[in-house]
Amino acid sequence: MIDDIPLSRPDITKAEEDCVLEVLRSGRLSQGPFLEEFEELVAARASCSHGVAVSSGTDGLCLALRALGIGPGDEVVTTPFSFVASANVILMVGATPRFVDICPSSLNMDPAKVEAAIGPRTKAILAVEAFGNPTHMEAYAAIAARHEIPLIEDCCEALGTTHKGRSCGQFGRAGVFGFYPNKQITTGEGGMIVTDDDTLASVCRSLRNQGRSKQQAGEGGLGAWLAHERLGYNCRMSELNAAVGVAQMRRLDEIIEARQRVAQSYMKRMMYNEHLILPTVDQETGMSWFVFVVRLATGWGPEERDRIIKSLHRHDVGAANYFPCIHLQPYYRRLFGEMAGAFPIAESVSQRTIALPFHSRLTDKEVGFAVQTLELMIDREGLSR
Ligand SMILES: Cc1ncc(COP(=O)(O)O)c(C=O)c1O
Known part of the structure; x- marks a missing residue:
């Protein structure tokens, strides 16, 4: 359980x-x-x-x-x-x-x-x-x-x-x-x-x-x-x-090591999923891992992403749409006028991101459950296309 x-x-x-x-x-x-x-x-x-x-x-x-x-x-x-x-x-x-x-x-x-x-x-x-x-x-x-x-x-x-x-x-x-x-x-x-x-x-x-x-x-x-x-x-x-x-x-080193273990566990479990783009970390970076954010592959849209996040919540798996673009926030739209389309890569990425549960004490079992639930929700969305 x-x-x-x-x-x-x-x-x-x-x-x-x-x-x-x-x-x-x-x-x-x-x-x-x-x-x-x-x-x-x-x-x-x-x-x-x-x-x-x-x-x-x-x-x-x-x-x-x-x-x-x-x-x-x-x-x-x-x-x-x-x-x-x-x-x-x-x-x-x-x-x-x-x-x-x-x-x-x-x-x-x-x-x-x-x-x-x-x-x-x-x-x-x-x-x-x-x-x-x-x-x-x-x-x-x-x-x-x-x-x-x-x-x-x-x-x-x-x-x-x-x-x-x-x-x-x-x-x-x-x-x-x-x-x-x-x-x-x-x-x-x-x-x-x-x-x-x-x-x-x-x-x-x-x-x-x-x-x-x-x-x-x-x-x-x-x-x-x-x-x-x-x-x-x-x-x-x-x-x-x-x-x-x-x-x-x-305790920073101990906390970072634990976060790295959790990130590796996510990476291992999802690396072959063709619907997901995993975080890119270059060889010269030693990440301390703030969050673990995956992105649905191109072709998936924001409505599908949002439904997947809501389904994860229904299964008690924390998830969030990190981050909506700043220039599209209501306050910025009022201040600068409509800027939709101005930064296409940021907009495209932000419509497909899903932050998954992430902290230093997340167990392998919990990572497994979060991934399993995410993959099930993606399959379900895929079937209804
Ligand atoms: C990139 C970035 N800048 C600024 C902030 C603001 O930090 P705080 O919430 O401590 O004011 C945050 C944090 O939440 C952040 O992630």
Whole structure:
């Protein structure tokens, strides 16, 4: 008998509980030693010299854009195939997203299209590792360098992934991780900016903390806590969240190994199914696996895909349509007018994707059940064509 198989589930152990209790008992619930350690652990994993923990991945991206001086009148080249936040942040700082179509295997922006989209108003490239896949990050970095604009790496889905021996988070001027509960590690809610740029890190620290320039109440003499040098936000991560993050980071390798096992199990079971396109991971990538997303072969349509997802739900198998295209979201349609057809590869891919249950404790039996159910639903759809 198989119980409900959720789409995702955080991997929480006694280690996380102990760290949270330690914080509660310490009385120091904000800006304490766990925050510092969490920043060090994540920055080290990304081989960056600074980590600035914030309250979400979205906030991290917003602060990075602001710290880089991007605002009204500026354009930022980005992907239409992502979770909506990666483009929203561009709008939030008053700039305009300039979408470019994706490459059908990596599902990341096509580098040639990125290059072609850069114009006089382009002030940055915001590149997402779709489903954690880092392919083309080096190409984007080279394009950004040629045009003397920053690359911001939205690596919210890519903690722990490596490409050609380099860790995700270090490809751009700034990288931003997200720690929502479906990510490789979680802090409940949270994010982190990583960078080698001392000034950028210090501006981000100030922006997250009400525009203060000194981080601690005691630092900088009397009055420093109430001196605000710039218009800042409160995007601080609490010590409780950081404590969960520290415990998770200490277990990161074990969590990644488990996720890799689950991904391999899915791959093995579906590799010969002619109706499915499996994730493409190149030889030089060590994936930490955010989600496991398959795609129905060309010829299948969005109505069939949606019916398959609903049937999976009826069999208690979590599934989702990761991701609808951003430029086709109602808000973007109102803002920019109808853009259907503008990015045909992203649109075609997003109509056929199915995210399957994925987390570090998924058993082989559960993977087997999810695959069996998916294949049965595909056969059933096929019969009614
Ligand atoms: C690619 C991408 N960018 C940004 C975000 C936003 O992160 P958060 O939900 O922590 O604000 C997410 C996560 O959900 C994401 O997947």
